[in-house]
Amino acid sequence: MTCSKLFSGYLPELTDEIIQYFRNDYKTLHSCALVNRFWSRLSIPLLWEDPSDFRFIETYLRRLNEDDKNKLNNYWNKNNPYSNTLFNYPSFIKYLNTKKFIDSINSFINEEKFSNRIKNSDNIERIICDLIFKLFIENEVNLHTFELEVIIDDSLVSFELLLECLKFTCNMKNLESFYFQMAIMDYDEYYKIKEFLMEIIKSQQNLKNTSFENVSFNDFLSLENNMNLPISLFTSSNCLNTLNKIVFFDTDFRNVEFKAIESLNVLESIHILYCINLNSNFIQQIMSFTKPFKLKSLFMKTKIQIRLLESLLQKSCDYLENIGFELSMYKSGQLEPIINQCTKIRYFELRRINNQITFPTLNLIKSFGNSLNYLSIEFRRHSHVSSDDIRLSSNIFLKLGEILPPKLEYLSLSLMINARDFNTFLFKTRNIIIKKLLIENLMKEGDLIPYIKEHVMKEKRVKYLAIDESVTENDIKEFESYNIKFVNFDDFYIRAYEFVNEMY
Structure with a gap:
């Protein structure tokens, strides 16, 4: 009886709640839309969001x-x-x-x-x-999330229409998320767009999340002609009691008046991803905050002076959950005592490995313990790769087998891997469960599949597997019989910005 009422529309609230559960399952939503007119009216709006x-x-x-x-x-x-x-x-x-x-x-x-x-x-x-x-x-589309990502010189959208879009967005009062990324080459266009952009932020009444990419928060034009904004615009808007997340991505903090951020009353997370000019002026302003500085993510693009980094992490260590940097930025022993005080690290990213610092830094993985769920290690060289690099990569791989936590949501390794080291690594980690395992062998040689079959497939330790070597259809079917799905490396590779947007 209840089932028939669901299908016929006599329980609209319950039916709507059920269909809302399938919001991101487009195949199921499409099937729901075909049930009858009532179900179609509930499903179609979700399919076309x-x-x-x-x-x-x-x-x-x-x-x-x-x-x-x-x-x-x-x-x-x-x-x-x-x-x-x-x-x-x-x-x-x-x-x-x-x-x-x-x-x-x-x-x-x-x-x-x-x-x-x-x-x-x-x-x-x-x-x-x-x-x-x-x-x-x-x-009069009423958006909840607007991600404005346009390069003017290469855009299909005419500049005049872009201004109309921005003007229209100013009239929308219920935006919850706003992302902005734009490289502007013409100064006249720059000032017109900046005016509308500031008006958009000031006009919103329910803005909860905002992200900026390629933006300079100062009173001067960026040297690269990216957009610059006064950060005080947040305090002169309706965001004071609604904005709870800010993401700065590839942002220039030169001459920024960052103290204005403290005026936001419900801010729960700040994410700094690959930004520049995190200098003494920037850090000193943060140190003067009377409220907690809830820095959740810090991914470094350029080196931060070690004393400034220490001050920043001391201020935010109780909140920091995601961190990434290039190992070549610092000398051995500099980073470990500082980062070791951050006990809630979930995502750890290491790039461009340095011989001197590798193993002390790898020990951080062990110190993070069970809080660590996402780990990405990339061995990259712009210049010629030497035999020392190959040995270093091999030693890293073997060391990881001893220090990984018992369970990982995600492990991505871009290393120079030989089959013997890979076999040893898989044997040492035989009791570790990894939901998503991504392997990129920079040596481009050796067949790793047999070892994965022996130590991973038969033990059912992985749910999704990506590996950058040729895999036969028979191999894929064999893995699928153990409920392991082969996936594309690039599709499953987690980028910091995407991670932050999904998790916060």
């Missing part, structure tokens, strides 16, 4: 007004591509990443070109992009 699927583009084109359809007719060669749609699909959009959406338009156009449905390809990408963004504006 993110417009970055290139298969959505044609449906959006059907929603164009007559004047815009006529513009497109000069380029299109398809029978009745503009029939009416059952729903107003643009009204369902809640998440928009401009770069992903533009990429989906390109994919759609390539499909149409392959099918010989394009009559005139001159500037068609720009035309379709402008028309669809115009459609979104006309439909």
Whole structure:
């Protein structure tokens, strides 16, 4: 009886709650949409929240007004591509990443070109992009998450339309997440966009998360012509009692007035990813905070003076959960006593290994203990790789077998691996469970699959496996019989920014 009521719509709240549970399971949502009209009305909005699927583009084109359809007719060669749609699909959009959406338009156009449905390809990408963004504006799309990621000189979006998008966004009061990344080469464009950007932040009433990439927070133009903003804009906006996460990615902190951050009343996490100019002025401002400085992530792009780094970590060690740096930045023994006071590290990233510092730093992995869930080690050299590098990589691999925690969500290793060392490593870690194991062998030689079968597959220690060597269909089927799925290395490789966005 209850089941029949669910299907017929007599229990709408319960049915909606069930379908909401499948928000990111598009295959199941599509099946739900086919059950009946009631289930379709609940499922379709979830399916169309993110417009970055290139298969959505044609449906959006059907929603164009007559004047815009006529513009497109000069380029299109398809029978009745503009029939009416059952729903107003643009009204369902809640998440928009401009770069992903533009990429989906390109994919759609390539499909149409392959099918010989394009009559005139001159500037068609720009035309379709402008028309669809115009459609979104006309439909008063009410976004929850807006990721503005545009390089002006290389953008399919016209500058005029971009300004319209920004102006429209200023009128949206319910943005929860706002991400901004833009490289601007023209000063006139720069000032116009900056004005709208500041207005967007000031106008929001429910902004909880914000991220900035390639931004300078000072009163002067960046040397690289990236956007600069006064960080005090947060304190002069409605964000004081709503903003709980800020991500700074590849940001320039030169001359920043960072003390304004302390005015945010509900800020729970700050993430600094590969930023520059974390100098004495920046650190001293943090040290003067009377409130806790809740730095959750610190991934270093350039060296921070050791005394400044020590001060920063002392201020934030009770909150820091993710850290990454290049081993070549510091001398042996400098980092370990400082980082050792951070007892909640979940994600640890080591890059560009240095002979002198490797093993003391690796001991940090052991000291982090069971809190460590994500570990990434990359052995990279810009210059020629020597035999010493190969021996070092081998020793690292063997050392890891002795210090890894008993359980890891994610382990990514880009090392120069020989089969004997790999076999020893897998034997030493035979009791360790790793959900996602990514292996990149920089030596590009040797067959590692037999050892993985022996020590990993048969013990069912891994759920997802990525390895950069050729794998036969029979191997894939054999691993699948043990519930281990082969995946693409790049698809499963965790980047700091993506990790922070997903986890916080």
